[in-house]
Amino acid sequence: MPVPFIELKRFEPDFLARWAEKCAEISAKTMFVGGPETQKLEESLQKRSGVAAVVGCANGTDAIQLALRAVGVGQGDVVLIPDATFWATFEAVVNVGARPVTVDIDLTDLQMDFDLFAKAIDTYKPKAAILVHLYGWGTARLADFRRLCVEKNVLLIEDGAQSFDVEVNGESIYKGALLSTVSFYPAKVLGSCGDAGAVYCSTPELADTIRKLGNHGRTSHYGYGLVGWNSRMGGFDAAFLNLCIEYLEPRLASRRAVAAKYRAAYEKLGVCHVGPPKGYHENGYLSVALFEPEKRPRVEAVLKEYGIGFGNVYPGAMSLQPGAEGHIAGKVGGAKADTLSRGVLNLPLYAYMRDEEVDEVLRVFAHAIKA
Numbered sequence: 001m002p003v004p005f006i007e008l009k010r011f012e013p014d015f016l017a018r019w020a021e022k023c024a025e026i027s028a029k030t031m032f033v034g035g036p037e038t039q040k041l042e043e044s045l046q047k048r049s050g051v052a053a054v055v056g057c058a059n060g061t062d063a064i065q066l067a068l069r070a071v072g073v074g075q076g077d078v079v080l081i082p083d084a085t086f087w088a089t090f091e092a093v094v095n096v097g098a099r100p101v102t103v104d105i106d107l108t109d110l111q112m113d114f115d116l117f118a119k120a121i122d123t124y125k126p127k128a129a130i131l132v133h134l135y136g137w138g139t140a141r142l143a144d145f146r147r148l149c150v151e152k153n154v155l156l157i158e159d160g161a162q163s164f165d166v167e168v169n170g171e172s173i174y175k176g177a178l179l180s181t182v183s184f185y186p187a188k189v190l191g192s193c194g195d196a197g198a199v200y201c202s203t204p205e206l207a208d209t210i211r212k213l214g215n216h217g218r219t220s221h222y223g224y225g226l227v228g229w230n231s232r233m234g235g236f237d238a239a240f241l242n243l244c245i246e247y248l249e250p251r252l253a254s255r256r257a258v259a260a261k262y263r264a265a266y267e268k269l270g271v272c273h274v275g276p277p278k279g280y281h282e283n284g285y286l287s288v289a290l291f292e293p294e295k296r297p298r299v300e301a302v303l304k305e306y307g308i309g310f311g312n313v314y315p316g317a318m319s320l321q322p323g324a325e326g327h328i329a330g331k332v333g334g335a336k337a338d339t340l341s342r343g344v345l346n347l348p349l350y351a352y353m354r355d356e357e358v359d360e361v362l363r364v365f366a367h368a369i370k371a
Helices: 015-029 036-049 060-070 087-095 114-124 142-152 204-213 235-246 248-269 296-305 336-343 355-370
Strands: 053-057 078-082 099-103 128-132 155-159 179-183 197-201 218-220 288-290 330-332
Touching: 015 235, 036 053, 036 197, 036 235, 053 060, 053 204, 060 087, 060 155, 060 179, 060 197, 060 204, 078 087, 078 114, 087 099, 087 128, 099 114, 114 142, 114 330, 128 142, 142 155, 197 204, 235 248, 248 355, 296 355
Parallel strands: 078 099, 078 128, 099 330, 128 155, 155 179
Antiparallel strands: 053 197, 179 197
Protein backbone atom coordinates (compact mmCIF):
# COMPACT_ATOMS: atom_id res chain seq x y z
CA MET A 1 0.00 0.00 0.00
CA PRO A 2 1.66 3.26 -1.11
CA VAL A 3 1.73 6.08 1.45
CA PRO A 4 2.64 9.63 0.35
CA PHE A 5 5.07 11.79 2.30
CA ILE A 6 2.38 14.41 2.72
CA GLU A 7 -1.34 14.50 1.96
CA LEU A 8 -3.22 17.80 1.93
CA LYS A 9 -6.69 16.48 1.11
CA ARG A 10 -7.64 14.98 4.49
CA PHE A 11 -10.42 17.41 5.24
CA GLU A 12 -13.11 17.08 7.89
CA PRO A 13 -16.54 15.94 6.57
CA ASP A 14 -18.05 19.45 6.50
CA PHE A 15 -14.92 21.42 5.65
CA LEU A 16 -15.18 21.69 1.86
CA ALA A 17 -18.85 22.66 1.97
CA ARG A 18 -18.11 25.41 4.48
CA TRP A 19 -15.15 26.55 2.40
CA ALA A 20 -17.30 26.74 -0.74
CA GLU A 21 -19.76 28.94 1.12
CA LYS A 22 -16.95 31.19 2.33
CA CYS A 23 -15.53 31.50 -1.20
CA ALA A 24 -18.93 32.58 -2.46
CA GLU A 25 -19.19 35.17 0.32
CA ILE A 26 -15.73 36.60 -0.36
CA SER A 27 -16.45 36.80 -4.07
CA ALA A 28 -19.84 38.43 -3.58
CA LYS A 29 -18.37 41.03 -1.22
CA THR A 30 -15.10 41.36 -3.23
CA MET A 31 -12.99 40.98 -0.07
CA PHE A 32 -9.95 39.97 -2.12
CA VAL A 33 -7.09 41.80 -0.37
CA GLY A 34 -6.96 42.40 3.37
CA GLY A 35 -10.36 43.13 4.87
CA PRO A 36 -12.32 41.58 7.73
CA GLU A 37 -11.02 38.02 7.27
CA THR A 38 -7.42 39.22 7.56
CA GLN A 39 -8.26 41.29 10.63
CA LYS A 40 -10.03 38.33 12.20
CA LEU A 41 -7.03 36.10 11.54
CA GLU A 42 -4.54 38.57 13.01
CA GLU A 43 -6.64 38.95 16.15
CA SER A 44 -7.03 35.20 16.49
CA LEU A 45 -3.29 34.58 16.13
CA GLN A 46 -2.49 37.36 18.59
CA LYS A 47 -4.84 35.94 21.19
CA ARG A 48 -3.57 32.40 20.66
CA SER A 49 0.09 33.38 21.12
CA GLY A 50 -0.11 36.14 23.71
CA VAL A 51 2.13 38.53 21.74
CA ALA A 52 1.38 42.24 21.40
CA ALA A 53 0.26 42.08 17.75
CA VAL A 54 0.34 39.95 14.60
CA VAL A 55 0.57 41.29 11.05
CA GLY A 56 -0.38 39.10 8.09
CA CYS A 57 1.65 39.19 4.88
CA ALA A 58 2.02 37.48 1.52
CA ASN A 59 4.34 34.62 2.51
CA GLY A 60 6.83 33.39 5.09
CA THR A 61 9.88 34.68 3.22
CA ASP A 62 8.43 38.17 3.11
CA ALA A 63 7.73 37.84 6.82
CA ILE A 64 11.46 37.45 7.51
CA GLN A 65 12.35 40.37 5.26
CA LEU A 66 9.70 42.55 6.89
CA ALA A 67 11.05 41.67 10.34
CA LEU A 68 14.62 42.47 9.30
CA ARG A 69 13.62 45.77 7.71
CA ALA A 70 11.48 46.74 10.70
CA VAL A 71 14.46 46.62 13.08
CA GLY A 72 16.70 48.50 10.68
CA VAL A 73 18.78 45.71 9.16
CA GLY A 74 20.08 46.78 5.78
CA GLN A 75 23.04 47.29 3.51
CA GLY A 76 26.24 45.73 4.81
CA ASP A 77 24.90 44.60 8.18
CA VAL A 78 25.98 41.18 9.46
CA VAL A 79 23.24 38.71 10.39
CA LEU A 80 23.89 35.33 12.04
CA ILE A 81 21.78 32.40 10.84
CA PRO A 82 21.94 28.63 11.43
CA ASP A 83 23.68 26.55 8.80
CA ALA A 84 20.73 24.13 8.88
CA THR A 85 17.58 25.86 7.67
CA PHE A 86 15.50 26.51 4.56
CA TRP A 87 17.04 28.76 1.92
CA ALA A 88 14.48 31.48 2.64
CA THR A 89 16.31 32.35 5.86
CA PHE A 90 19.53 32.96 3.93
CA GLU A 91 18.00 34.78 0.98
CA ALA A 92 15.90 37.08 3.17
CA VAL A 93 19.11 38.40 4.72
CA VAL A 94 20.69 38.91 1.29
CA ASN A 95 17.56 40.53 -0.13
CA VAL A 96 17.65 43.32 2.48
CA GLY A 97 21.28 44.01 1.59
CA ALA A 98 22.79 42.35 4.66
CA ARG A 99 25.54 39.71 4.89
CA PRO A 100 24.75 36.28 6.39
CA VAL A 101 27.17 34.40 8.62
CA THR A 102 26.24 30.76 9.17
CA VAL A 103 26.56 29.08 12.56
CA ASP A 104 26.70 25.30 12.91
CA ILE A 105 24.13 23.28 14.82
CA ASP A 106 23.93 21.18 17.97
CA LEU A 107 23.11 17.59 17.02
CA THR A 108 21.24 16.98 20.29
CA ASP A 109 18.29 19.15 19.21
CA LEU A 110 19.30 20.04 15.59
CA GLN A 111 19.06 23.75 16.33
CA MET A 112 21.77 26.43 16.23
CA ASP A 113 24.65 25.73 18.62
CA PHE A 114 24.52 28.27 21.45
CA ASP A 115 28.23 28.24 22.27
CA LEU A 116 29.17 28.73 18.62
CA PHE A 117 26.56 31.47 18.41
CA ALA A 118 28.21 33.30 21.31
CA LYS A 119 31.57 32.91 19.58
CA ALA A 120 30.09 34.27 16.33
CA ILE A 121 28.80 37.37 18.12
CA ASP A 122 32.25 38.13 19.49
CA THR A 123 33.93 37.45 16.14
CA TYR A 124 31.58 39.15 13.67
CA LYS A 125 29.79 41.79 15.80
CA PRO A 126 26.43 41.25 14.05
CA LYS A 127 23.59 43.71 14.06
CA ALA A 128 21.01 40.90 14.11
CA ALA A 129 20.53 37.17 14.19
CA ILE A 130 17.84 34.76 13.04
CA LEU A 131 17.11 31.79 15.28
CA VAL A 132 15.20 29.12 13.36
CA HIS A 133 12.80 26.82 15.23
CA LEU A 134 13.24 23.73 13.08
CA TYR A 135 11.24 20.46 12.82
CA GLY A 136 8.28 21.47 14.99
CA TRP A 137 10.19 22.34 18.14
CA GLY A 138 13.11 24.63 19.00
CA THR A 139 16.38 24.92 20.84
CA ALA A 140 16.81 23.64 24.38
CA ARG A 141 18.57 26.95 25.08
CA LEU A 142 15.94 29.37 23.86
CA ALA A 143 16.10 31.51 27.00
CA ASP A 144 19.89 31.69 26.70
CA PHE A 145 19.74 32.89 23.09
CA ARG A 146 17.25 35.60 23.98
CA ARG A 147 19.19 36.70 27.06
CA LEU A 148 22.55 36.84 25.27
CA CYS A 149 21.15 38.89 22.40
CA VAL A 150 19.77 41.45 24.83
CA GLU A 151 23.12 41.61 26.65
CA LYS A 152 25.10 41.96 23.40
CA ASN A 153 22.63 44.33 21.72
CA VAL A 154 21.95 41.87 18.90
CA LEU A 155 18.47 42.07 17.39
CA LEU A 156 17.06 38.54 17.50
CA ILE A 157 14.43 37.51 14.97
CA GLU A 158 12.94 34.04 15.30
CA ASP A 159 11.97 32.12 12.17
CA GLY A 160 9.00 30.07 13.31
CA ALA A 161 7.88 28.76 9.92
CA GLN A 162 7.83 25.17 11.24
CA SER A 163 6.80 25.90 14.81
CA PHE A 164 3.19 27.08 14.69
CA ASP A 165 1.44 26.30 18.00
CA VAL A 166 4.61 24.89 19.57
CA GLU A 167 4.73 25.56 23.31
CA VAL A 168 7.73 25.99 25.63
CA ASN A 169 7.01 25.51 29.31
CA GLY A 170 3.31 25.97 28.69
CA GLU A 171 3.54 29.15 26.59
CA SER A 172 3.64 29.87 22.87
CA ILE A 173 7.17 29.77 21.46
CA TYR A 174 6.39 33.12 19.83
CA LYS A 175 5.75 34.80 23.19
CA GLY A 176 8.84 36.50 24.58
CA ALA A 177 10.45 37.02 21.18
CA LEU A 178 11.25 40.44 19.77
CA LEU A 179 9.85 39.34 16.40
CA SER A 180 8.83 35.93 15.14
CA THR A 181 7.84 34.96 11.64
CA VAL A 182 5.57 32.22 10.39
CA SER A 183 4.76 30.65 7.05
CA PHE A 184 1.30 29.42 6.10
CA TYR A 185 2.50 27.52 3.05
CA PRO A 186 -0.08 24.75 2.45
CA ALA A 187 2.17 21.96 3.77
CA LYS A 188 2.57 23.58 7.21
CA VAL A 189 0.55 22.42 10.23
CA LEU A 190 -1.59 25.52 9.69
CA GLY A 191 -1.51 25.92 5.93
CA SER A 192 -3.34 28.26 3.62
CA CYS A 193 -4.83 27.66 0.18
CA GLY A 194 -1.84 29.54 -1.26
CA ASP A 195 1.20 31.41 -0.02
CA ALA A 196 0.74 33.47 3.15
CA GLY A 197 2.69 34.43 6.25
CA ALA A 198 2.69 36.60 9.34
CA VAL A 199 4.97 38.46 11.72
CA TYR A 200 4.44 38.17 15.47
CA CYS A 201 5.43 41.43 17.17
CA SER A 202 6.45 42.24 20.72
CA THR A 203 5.29 45.86 20.51
CA PRO A 204 2.51 47.78 18.73
CA GLU A 205 5.19 50.08 17.27
CA LEU A 206 6.94 47.21 15.50
CA ALA A 207 3.59 45.97 14.20
CA ASP A 208 2.81 49.43 12.81
CA THR A 209 6.15 49.58 11.00
CA ILE A 210 5.73 46.09 9.55
CA ARG A 211 2.20 46.82 8.41
CA LYS A 212 3.41 49.93 6.59
CA LEU A 213 6.40 48.16 5.01
CA GLY A 214 4.15 45.41 3.68
CA ASN A 215 1.74 47.92 2.17
CA HIS A 216 4.09 50.11 0.10
CA GLY A 217 5.15 52.15 3.14
CA ARG A 218 1.77 53.83 3.25
CA THR A 219 0.78 56.35 5.91
CA SER A 220 -2.40 57.11 3.96
CA HIS A 221 -3.78 55.82 0.68
CA TYR A 222 -1.48 58.05 -1.36
CA GLY A 223 0.92 59.04 1.40
CA TYR A 224 4.18 57.14 1.83
CA GLY A 225 6.30 57.40 4.95
CA LEU A 226 8.55 54.45 4.11
CA VAL A 227 9.83 52.60 1.06
CA GLY A 228 8.15 49.23 1.37
CA TRP A 229 6.71 46.77 -1.10
CA ASN A 230 3.52 44.83 -1.71
CA SER A 231 3.20 41.96 0.76
CA ARG A 232 -0.47 42.04 1.64
CA MET A 233 -2.36 38.90 2.59
CA GLY A 234 -5.21 37.90 0.29
CA GLY A 235 -8.77 37.54 1.52
CA PHE A 236 -9.10 33.92 0.40
CA ASP A 237 -5.91 32.96 2.25
CA ALA A 238 -7.07 34.63 5.44
CA ALA A 239 -10.52 33.06 5.24
CA PHE A 240 -9.09 29.60 4.60
CA LEU A 241 -6.80 29.95 7.61
CA ASN A 242 -9.65 31.18 9.81
CA LEU A 243 -11.66 28.11 8.86
CA CYS A 244 -8.70 25.78 9.45
CA ILE A 245 -8.16 27.20 12.93
CA GLU A 246 -11.60 25.90 13.88
CA TYR A 247 -10.34 22.38 13.18
CA LEU A 248 -6.77 22.87 14.35
CA GLU A 249 -6.90 21.01 17.67
CA PRO A 250 -7.85 17.59 16.24
CA ARG A 251 -5.45 18.06 13.34
CA LEU A 252 -2.56 18.77 15.71
CA ALA A 253 -3.54 15.93 18.03
CA SER A 254 -3.48 13.57 15.05
CA ARG A 255 -0.03 14.73 13.95
CA ARG A 256 1.40 14.57 17.45
CA ALA A 257 0.13 11.04 17.91
CA VAL A 258 1.83 9.86 14.71
CA ALA A 259 5.08 11.61 15.67
CA ALA A 260 5.02 9.87 19.05
CA LYS A 261 4.35 6.50 17.43
CA TYR A 262 7.31 6.98 15.11
CA ARG A 263 9.62 7.86 18.00
CA ALA A 264 8.52 4.76 19.91
CA ALA A 265 9.26 2.66 16.83
CA TYR A 266 12.68 4.26 16.40
CA GLU A 267 13.52 3.35 19.98
CA LYS A 268 12.42 -0.23 19.47
CA LEU A 269 14.34 -0.53 16.20
CA GLY A 270 17.47 1.12 17.56
CA VAL A 271 17.30 3.96 15.03
CA CYS A 272 19.02 7.23 15.90
CA HIS A 273 16.44 9.99 16.09
CA VAL A 274 15.81 13.43 17.56
CA GLY A 275 12.70 14.89 19.15
CA PRO A 276 11.67 17.98 21.09
CA PRO A 277 13.81 19.00 24.08
CA LYS A 278 12.45 18.97 27.62
CA GLY A 279 9.76 21.57 28.19
CA TYR A 280 8.57 21.58 24.57
CA HIS A 281 5.15 20.55 23.32
CA GLU A 282 5.76 19.92 19.61
CA ASN A 283 3.27 20.37 16.79
CA GLY A 284 3.91 17.08 14.96
CA TYR A 285 5.34 18.80 11.90
CA LEU A 286 8.11 16.29 11.15
CA SER A 287 9.65 13.10 12.45
CA VAL A 288 13.43 13.02 12.36
CA ALA A 289 15.45 9.83 11.94
CA LEU A 290 19.20 10.05 11.45
CA PHE A 291 21.38 7.64 9.48
CA GLU A 292 25.01 7.42 8.59
CA PRO A 293 25.20 9.14 5.19
CA GLU A 294 26.38 6.01 3.43
CA LYS A 295 23.42 3.96 4.74
CA ARG A 296 20.56 6.38 4.03
CA PRO A 297 20.39 5.70 0.26
CA ARG A 298 19.80 1.99 0.91
CA VAL A 299 16.92 2.78 3.25
CA GLU A 300 15.46 5.25 0.75
CA ALA A 301 15.66 2.70 -2.05
CA VAL A 302 13.51 0.23 -0.13
CA LEU A 303 10.98 2.92 0.79
CA LYS A 304 10.72 3.89 -2.88
CA GLU A 305 10.30 0.26 -3.90
CA TYR A 306 7.22 -0.05 -1.69
CA GLY A 307 5.79 3.37 -2.52
CA ILE A 308 6.48 4.96 0.86
CA GLY A 309 7.13 8.67 0.63
CA PHE A 310 9.88 10.33 2.64
CA GLY A 311 11.65 13.64 2.98
CA ASN A 312 15.13 14.96 3.61
CA VAL A 313 14.55 18.20 5.50
CA TYR A 314 16.91 19.71 4.59
CA PRO A 315 19.31 18.11 2.07
CA GLY A 316 22.04 20.74 2.15
CA ALA A 317 23.80 23.14 4.53
CA MET A 318 23.37 26.83 3.71
CA SER A 319 27.11 27.47 3.62
CA LEU A 320 27.55 24.85 0.89
CA GLN A 321 24.79 26.03 -1.45
CA PRO A 322 26.05 27.32 -4.83
CA GLY A 323 23.89 30.40 -4.37
CA ALA A 324 25.70 31.33 -1.15
CA GLU A 325 28.90 32.13 -3.02
CA GLY A 326 29.52 35.84 -3.12
CA HIS A 327 27.00 36.55 -0.36
CA ILE A 328 28.10 34.61 2.70
CA ALA A 329 30.29 36.67 5.04
CA GLY A 330 31.56 33.85 7.22
CA LYS A 331 30.99 30.46 8.76
CA VAL A 332 31.31 29.45 12.41
CA GLY A 333 31.68 25.84 13.47
CA GLY A 334 32.34 22.57 11.73
CA ALA A 335 30.29 20.34 9.47
CA LYS A 336 27.43 19.15 11.66
CA ALA A 337 24.81 20.82 9.48
CA ASP A 338 26.28 19.04 6.47
CA THR A 339 26.29 15.74 8.36
CA LEU A 340 22.63 16.28 9.24
CA SER A 341 21.74 17.07 5.63
CA ARG A 342 23.30 13.81 4.41
CA GLY A 343 21.74 11.65 7.11
CA VAL A 344 18.29 13.03 7.91
CA LEU A 345 15.21 11.06 6.89
CA ASN A 346 11.61 12.12 7.50
CA LEU A 347 8.78 9.61 7.27
CA PRO A 348 5.24 10.51 6.14
CA LEU A 349 3.43 12.70 8.67
CA TYR A 350 0.22 14.62 8.13
CA ALA A 351 -3.12 15.16 9.83
CA TYR A 352 -5.52 12.22 9.96
CA MET A 353 -3.07 9.55 8.84
CA ARG A 354 -4.88 6.25 9.16
CA ASP A 355 -3.58 3.55 11.50
CA GLU A 356 -3.07 1.18 8.60
CA GLU A 357 -0.95 3.79 6.79
CA VAL A 358 1.28 4.33 9.81
CA ASP A 359 1.58 0.58 10.30
CA GLU A 360 2.56 0.10 6.64
CA VAL A 361 5.16 2.86 6.84
CA LEU A 362 6.72 1.28 9.91
CA ARG A 363 6.58 -2.22 8.43
CA VAL A 364 8.47 -1.13 5.33
CA PHE A 365 10.81 1.09 7.35
CA ALA A 366 11.75 -1.82 9.63
CA HIS A 367 12.43 -3.91 6.54
CA ALA A 368 14.48 -1.10 5.00
CA ILE A 369 16.84 -0.61 7.93
CA LYS A 370 17.62 -4.34 7.95
CA ALA A 371 18.20 -4.52 4.20
